[in-house]
Amino acid sequence: MSSQEIPEENLPAGQDTAHGAVKVADDPFADPGLPPHKPRIQDIDERAARRSERAVAFMFTLSMLATVGFIASYVIFPVDKIVYIWPFGRVSALNFALGLTLGSALFFIGAGAVHWARTLMSDVEVADERHPMAASPEVKAKVMADFAAGAAESGFGRRKLIRNTMFGALALVPLSGVMLLRDMGPLPEKKLRVTKWARGKQLINMNTHEPLRPEDVAVGSLTFAMPEGMSEHDHDFQVEIAKAALMIVRIQPEDIKDKRELEWSHDGVVAFSKICTHVGCPISLYEQQTHHVLCPCHQSTFDLSDGARVIFGPAGHALPQLRIGVNDKGFLEALGDFDEPVGPAFWERG
Amino acid sequence: MKKLSARRRHPLAAVVVLLFALAATGGLYAAFAPAGTAKADETAQSLAIEEGKKLYSVGCASCHGTGGQGTSDGPSLVGVGSAAVDFQVATGRMPAQQPGAQVPKKPNIYSQAQIDQLAAYVASLGAGPITPTESQYDPAGADIARGGELFRSNCAQCHNFTGEGGALSNGKYAPSLEGVSPKHLYEAMQTGPQNMPSFPDTTMPEQEKRDIIAYVQAVNGEKADNPGGLSLGGLGPVSEGLFAWVFGLGALIAVAVWVAAHTAKAKKS
Numbered sequence: 001m002s003s004q005e006i007p008e009e010n011l012p013a014g015q016d017t018a019h020g021a022v023k024v025a026d027d028p029f030a031d032p033g034l035p036p037h038k039p040r041i042q043d044i045d046e047r048a049a050r051r052s053e054r055a056v057a058f059m060f061t062l063s064m065l066a067t068v069g070f071i072a073s074y075v076i077f078p079v080d081k082i083v084y085i086w087p088f089g090r091v092s093a094l095n096f097a098l099g100l101t102l103g104s105a106l107f108f109i110g111a112g113a114v115h116w117a118r119t120l121m122s123d124v125e126v127a128d129e130r131h132p133m134a135a136s137p138e139v140k141a142k143v144m145a146d147f148a149a150g151a152a153e154s155g156f157g158r159r160k161l162i163r164n165t166m167f168g169a170l171a172l173v174p175l176s177g178v179m180l181l182r183d184m185g186p187l188p189e190k191k192l193r194v195t196k197w198a199r200g201k202q203l204i205n206m207n208t209h210e211p212l213r214p215e216d217v218a219v220g221s222l223t224f225a226m227p228e229g230m231s232e233h234d235h236d237f238q239v240e241i242a243k244a245a246l247m248i249v250r251i252q253p254e255d256i257k258d259k260r261e262l263e264w265s266h267d268g269v270v271a272f273s274k275i276c277t278h279v280g281c282p283i284s285l286y287e288q289q290t291h292h293v294l295c296p297c298h299q300s301t302f303d304l305s306d307g308a309r310v311i312f313g314p315a316g317h318a319l320p321q322l323r324i325g326v327n328d329k330g331f332l333e334a335l336g337d338f339d340e341p342v343g344p345a346f347w348e349r350g
Numbered sequence: 351m352k353k354l355s356a357r358r359r360h361p362l363a364a365v366v367v368l369l370f371a372l373a374a375t376g377g378l379y380a381a382f383a384p385a386g387t388a389k390a391d392e393t394a395q396s397l398a399i400e401e402g403k404k405l406y407s408v409g410c411a412s413c414h415g416t417g418g419q420g421t422s423d424g425p426s427l428v429g430v431g432s433a434a435v436d437f438q439v440a441t442g443r444m445p446a447q448q449p450g451a452q453v454p455k456k457p458n459i460y461s462q463a464q465i466d467q468l469a470a471y472v473a474s475l476g477a478g479p480i481t482p483t484e485s486q487y488d489p490a491g492a493d494i495a496r497g498g499e500l501f502r503s504n505c506a507q508c509h510n511f512t513g514e515g516g517a518l519s520n521g522k523y524a525p526s527l528e529g530v531s532p533k534h535l536y537e538a539m540q541t542g543p544q545n546m547p548s549f550p551d552t553t554m555p556e557q558e559k560r561d562i563i564a565y566v567q568a569v570n571g572e573k574a575d576n577p578g579g580l581s582l583g584g585l586g587p588v589s590e591g592l593f594a595w596v597f598g599l600g601a602l603i604a605v606a607v608w609v610a611a612h613t614a615k616a617k618k619s
Contacts, residue, residue, distance in 0.1 A: 082577070092575075092579075095577055095579070118614045119614055206503060207554050207555075208553070216550075216553050217552075221547050221549060222549070223553045285524075286547050288545055296507060301519055312519070
């Protein structure tokens with residue numbers, strides 16, 4: 001609003017003459033209504049409208065061509081053809097062509113539709129008034145009267161036996177659904193507490209699939225092991241290795257701070273569960289100078305030189321240690337299963 | 351004798367005595383010094399050790415001690431072997447610029463001949479892993495698929511599935527394996543530099559190391575194919591999702607704003 005449009009009586013000069021009694025306009029919040037409609041070039045000039053029509057048709061045609069290009073690239077390019085395209089690098093020609101053509105096909109449909117709506121479809125402003133939605137008092141009264149009459153006729157308030165048994169029946173029906181939840185799978189039973197490790201099982205190197213000797217494990221090295229008698233081809237291999245996965249490191253015995261860890265080790269070779277006790281991620285980001293193991297999921301950190309104590313992060317308890325020794329053939333062997341469940345805590349863990 | 355005694359207060363007497371003394375010590379040293387110069391065991395090896403010791407005194411001794419015994423600023427080098435020296439110096443990690451959580455890779459200032467001399471000296475301090483020969487680390491003909499399996503079970507936890515690297519605790523990190531030569535990959539596995547655990551031949555035989563090197567070269571080498579293009583660092587779904595949400599959705603919003611901000615009216619107001 002420019003200064004010329006301010007009403008005369010609201011100007012400072014006008015207020016002075018009224019001695020503070022300011023005259024208010026009759027309706028200061030009056031609806032100003034819609035501004036006058038302004039036409040577009042296409043509304044005035046038929047040649048401009050035809051240009052826009054051609055532009056929209058051109059974009060829709062480009063989209064059609066892109067779709068044809070998509071089908072053609074699918075047929076032409078072999079799946080393993082690699083080409084260098086800056087700045088994407090050595091990409092698959094098929095992927096690149098399919099993405100480019102499908103993207104163009106969709107983009108030009110959208111761009112054509114937007115251009116059509118902006119330049120050729122009617123843009124005259126239309127006001128549509130709202131209407132009250134409430135029912136009339138007569139209708140409301142009729143509905144309430146009908147409901148009261150129905151309730152009285154059913155005897156719902158009077159015949160209490162019917163009412164109470166109906167409540168009982170309705171309350172019991174959902175129990176059938178709850179009962180069916182029992183079918184969701186067998187109960188875990190002892191599965192969370194036992195692994196494939198047992199007394200006398202040799203530690204098999206996961207790389208070479210050979211049993212490990214204590215002298216194979218150097219200070220500062222990291223080795224993963226599975227129990228003897230397991231094979232990647234077993235049908236339950238993934239289920240079992242998810243619990244039995246073992247991480248073996250060697251720490252100078254004088255650097256081991258935890259007394260039980262030292263007892264359960266063999267000449268500095270210690271074996272810990274590879275499954276984080278927080279939510280069960282495989283954890284083996286081992287720092288050989290600090291003996292810390294970091295979990296990549298939530299940064300829980302365990303100190304392998306101090307009984308795998310939690311020193312940072314959300315994990316609730318130390319990594320379970322496997323008690324190991326050496327058998328008469330000189331190979332490392334387990335002296336039993338883990339003495340506690342591996343992996344994340346559960347409520348009956350105890 | 352009298353003549354000599356008579357001249358003992360001559361101005362040049364002190365100089366003469368000094369010359370005699372110097373000649374005597376020099377001659378005695380030449381006679382009793384341990385063999386080394388101009389003796390039968392003057393082999394190329396002992397020369398390299400000798401030269402390496404000089405380089406060591408200049409570049410390494412301030413942190414690792416004059417005899418490689420280690421100080422509070424650097425670990426002992428006894429028994430680390432020539433492979434560790436070759437890796438640390440040739441990748442520019444050593445000599446370290448400053449103490450910190452981890453010593454980063456930087457341009458190497460030594461020639462390969464000087465590195466070999468340094469390695470020979472450090473290897474002479476105690477037995478350790480020996481610098482590998484090309485036949486040990488050459489990935490040609492290795493099993494890339496087996497290397498992928500081994501990489502995922504032994505390396506990927508820190509270095510990411512395609513060797514892009516990742517964060518560790520307290521400022522330490524696993525570096526990216528992009529552009530690392532097969533020799534240095536081999537040496538790193540063998541020696542376990544800094545906080546990386548080692549994977550000695552007893553638990554990961556030479557052939558498996560070669561398979562791993564072949565895999566790293568196949569997925570992260572100069573010639574590695576990237577079928578999807580624009581890998582965004584290959585860091586996984588978090589960075590890719592973030593890119594799609596920020597730039598993909600951002601571009602759509604920008605286009606919508608542009609469309610709405612440009613009126614199609616004949617008379618611009």
